[in-house]
Amino acid sequence: MHIDLTGRTAVVTGSSQGIGHAIGTGLAASGAAVVLTGRQMGRLAAAADRLRERVPAAEIITVVGDLAAEEGAAALYDQVPVTDILVNNLGVFGAQPPLEITDAQWRSYFDTNVLSAVRLIRHYLPGMKERGWGRVQNIASDSAIAIPAEMIHYGTSKTALLAVSRGFAKEAAGTGVTVNSVIAGPTHTRGVEDFVRELVGNDLPWDEAQREFMRRYRPQSLLQRLIEPEEIAHMVVYLSSPQASATTGGAVRVDGGYVDAIVP
Template identity: 80%
Template sequence: MRIDLTGRNALVTGSSQGIGLAIATGLAESGAEVVLTGRSRDRLDAAAASLRDQVPGAAVAAVGCDLTTEEGAAELYAAVPAVDVLVNNLGIFGSRPPLEITDEEWRTYFDTNVLSAVRLIRHYLPSMTRKGWGRVLNIASDSALVIPAEMIHYGMSKTALVAASRGFAKEAAGTGVTVNSVIAGPTHTGGVEDFVYELVDRDLPWERAQREFMRLHRPQSLLQRLIEPEEIASMVVYLSSVQASATTGAAVRVDGGYVDSIVP
């Protein structure tokens, strides 16, 4: 299958590193013009340089902004008025004993992991539907379906994101625009490495620490390893393509079999 996104522009939030940067790179490899976002200008510049090294000739732009605020979103709209592909990847996660999660932390997780995506969909979806083509992808998590005891605030936010995706897909019904969420399983990123070492012995070498984390905290994974960001990116690139035109309102799993269900 040859995916060609030439002539399309794609916006990937939270794309200065990790899954977001892998997604942006995959979209660029398929010919899309890509826009990176993040709060750190230095990280964005480094990410853009890395992407150009991997994809010579790629059209890459970067917008520094805080998308957890209306003001930051307005900065993005001014720089990028319309997009063909919107990938809401921005998110935070962390472990916390459930009874110690404060009201402020609940609000922070909702604002960052849910409202930032809803805000961008509200802005970009109308131009997609007027044009009769567009793709909205919200990066959710297995934690949306299997709420982890050590981070229920994160799980709650990802469940809400899946629900919002389904609702916006109904809003876009019959327009040629698809809206889907991607259920990402435990994925190998720098932030996840830190999280793993919060839960297992910090003196273990990484490969042993990863195996111990999966054994103790994610034993239902059928891969029995962390997923690589590029594996998430491959699904996002497919869902951004014309080949995925009949997939909408879905929660598509790239979870390594973590969710113990035969129903998607």
Template identity: 75%
Template sequence: MRIDLSGKTALVTGSSQGIGLAIAEGLAAAGARVVLTGRNEDRLAEAAARLRDAGPEATTVAADITSDEGHARLVAAAPDVDILVNSLGVFGARPALEITDDEWRRIFDTNVLTAVRLTRHYLPGMTARGWGRVQYLASDSAVAVPVEMIHYGMTKTALLAVSRGFAKAAAGTGVTVNSVIAGPTHTGGVEDFVHQLVPGDLPWEEAQRTFMREHRPTSLIQRLIEPVEIANMVVYLSSPQASATTGGALRVDGGYVNSILP
């Protein structure tokens, strides 16, 4: 399958590293102009340099989009896009009864409300033009909520509802809206998370195997997913070939969720 996104502009949030950067690279390789955003200017510059080898030169917008000021800066720099990928997300382990009100608010504002606000801004332009793609990076934690971070799981469940709802709002317009359920994925943040849960100073490969065996035993691939594997699904959903896929929650979870449906 040859995916050509030439002439399209894609905005990927949280794209200075990890899954967001892998998604940005995949979209650029397919020919899209990519807008990278994150809070760290140096990381964004490094990410943009990586994209130059993949496709059209990237635009960077350094902003904390959880704030009104940061949101305004981003949409002023990129007033219209054809593809919106909401991949910004934070997580962390915390005993359920120790999660404070401030933590609940912070993770909801970061993982959910930023995506809602950007969708609210960009979706009208997409529907007016008769083409667009909106995606939300959800997680296996949306349907298999982990006891060590139920606040994170709540935000990812919320994204499934947000995605389905906005897909209905865009019905019949040529715009598709979907969520991608990512399974346990190999990023720097997840490496830190694994070492929080796996005791001892184990080499990374052994720590990863122990983590999967003890904390994610239903995974059918029995390894962490690589970010590019998530990006492959996002790039497909961004393509003209995915024109009949909307309102869905598509899994790239390595078979971790023990269910036929999400």
């Protein structure tokens, strides 16, 4: 399948590293002009350099700001007033005993993992509808369905993101714009490496630590390993393409078979 996104602009939030950076790289390799976002200029500049190493002809814009806040979103709108593809990847996660999660932490997770996506969709979706083409994807998680006991605030925020996606897909009905969630399974990123170490300790070599984490905390995985960010990106690039024109309102799984369900 040849995916050509030449002439399209893609905004990818939380894209200085990990899944977001892999998504930006995949979209750029398919010809899209890519907007990388993050809170630190140095990390964003380094991310842009890494992307250009992979895709020398890439057209890249970097936007610094905290998209969990209205001010950060406004800075993005100023530099990128319209886009064809919006990938809401920004998110935070971490382990916390359920009875110790404070109101402030609940609000912070909702602001970052849910409201940041709602805010950007509210801004960019009308233009997509007017032009008759657009792609919105919200990066969710297996934790949206199988809520982890050690981070229910994260899981709950991702459950809300599934509902956000379905609702805005209805708003875009019949316009040529699609809105989907991508349910990512346990993925190998720097943050997840830290998370794994937090749960299983620092004594084991990484390969053993990863297997122990999957055995103890993610035994449902049929893949029985962490997913690489590029594997998530492949699905996002497809859903961003003209070939995915009939897929909307969905929660598409790239979870390594973690969620024990026949559908979706």
